[in-house]
Amino acid sequence: MGEAKKPQPAPDNELWRVxxxxxxxxxxAxxxxxxxxxxxxxxxxxxKEVKVGELYKLTADLDELYMYPS
Structure with a gap:
């Protein structure tokens, strides 16, 4: 039995899809x-209104989701 993998912080400015x-x-989400x-x-x-399928970026410190500026 292995240890559970700890989630790593998201790099700044990386795009994520909901x-x-x-x-x-x-x-x-x-x-x-x-x-x-x-x-x-x-x-x-x-x-912010968050929609499934849209692209956003995450902040590395708080894992909060922000809309990616288009």
């Missing part, structure tokens, strides 16, 4: 890296 809103009341990789759950910024 795959699912897990718990809307608590602002929890599942995201995957735009260029491929492991999915992870994050708490997103409460003042």
């Amino acid at each position: 795959t699912e809103i897990i718990v809307p009341e608590y602002h929890i 599942e995201v995957e890296p735009f260029f491929g990789g492991e999915k992870r759950r994050v708490v997103y910024y409460m003042d």
